[in-house]
Amino acid sequence: MNKDIRETNMLGIGTRQFTRSSNDCRALMAAGIEHAGFGNPGKGYYSARTNPSVHHIAACYAGAGEVYCGGTWSPFIPGMVVCQPKAHAHAARSVNGKPFSFFWIFFTDDSRYAKSSMLQNPQRLTSDSIAAAGAVRELCWKGMGRQNVPIKIEHACVELITSWLDELLFDKGVSGRLEPLWRKVISQLDRDWDTESLAELAGVSPTHLRRICADETKASPMKKLTHLRMEHAKTLMTITDMKMDEVAYRTGYANMFAFSAAFKRYAGVSPSRWKELYNAETSEA
Structure with a gap:
């Protein structure tokens, strides 16, 4: 036991x-x-x-x-x-x-x-x-x-x-070789990441990082980063009362307008609309 x-x-x-x-x-x-x-x-x-x-x-x-x-x-x-x-x-x-x-x-x-x-x-x-x-x-x-x-x-x-x-x-x-990298990134999503800094944290070259990421996630490192940021934003919107500008800052965006545009590209709806839909779904579940 x-x-x-x-x-x-x-x-x-x-x-x-x-x-x-x-x-x-x-x-x-x-x-x-x-x-x-x-x-x-x-x-x-x-x-x-x-x-x-x-x-x-x-x-x-x-x-x-x-x-x-x-x-x-x-x-x-x-x-x-x-x-x-x-x-x-x-x-x-x-x-x-x-x-x-x-x-x-x-x-x-x-x-x-x-x-x-x-x-x-x-x-x-x-x-x-x-x-x-x-x-x-x-x-x-x-x-x-x-x-x-x-x-x-x-x-x-x-x-x-x-x-x-x-x-x-x-x-x-x-292989799951990038799992340690993404776990570290999740705790620092407000950082201004780019492919080079991600590669440095992973201990590989940017080119090698792109190759491994494509093999494991079928996406580029920056697209994977966007996915992590957007999913974290969803979490913040569902379990906290943060305003959108704070959510934007916590997920690495300079302002709520840049965040809102990125979120809409990712989810198909604005952050506020997504939250409305989420609240409606969970109340019915």
Whole structure:
């Protein structure tokens, strides 16, 4: 038993969780997924398992909480995915009563995902999981009978989830050489980064950084940086009362106008509109 955490499952106030089992979804069973689910933890949420019997991954897609992985606690923010092998303690909790949203996928023992090298030891990865989160939510709602979704849509959801898992655990996970770099950058998003300074922090040449980044993220270093900044901005807008100029400063933009323009290019809507849509969605979830 891990002495740092204790086995518990405290849902807290206002927490809502939804799951879909492979017992009633053949597409999940065929993919080697035991079950998938998502939750919107509220104040006081704390769930911990000291000796889990299955491999799984969990990904945050809104708000911010904390996650226990590999023996340490760390912020659980949009863009973060944790790989949790069986028999390794894991936990998640809300912080200061702030809400967050995440989803999880548990694998069968004979699943090819469970055998992935990325799931042999606990680790943290970065990935855009918004589309996969939407697919998991759709599956869960379908299982509850809340939506009359055709079976072909159910299969499409599982296909989207497995495509994301393939990239996360196989294509992207070949080396993961830039994960240490992005973890450092996340804590310094207000810095005036460019490709040269990122390369210096990574200990490689700018040309080599571009090559590795293209292999691992299918994007340039600066596009990856923009993704991290925008996802952090979403977190700040959902769990704090910061004004837009402060959010802009915290994410490395000179003023709110530059930030707003960059955010609209990234998300398709202005920051204020995105926040309205987010609040509407979470109130209905």
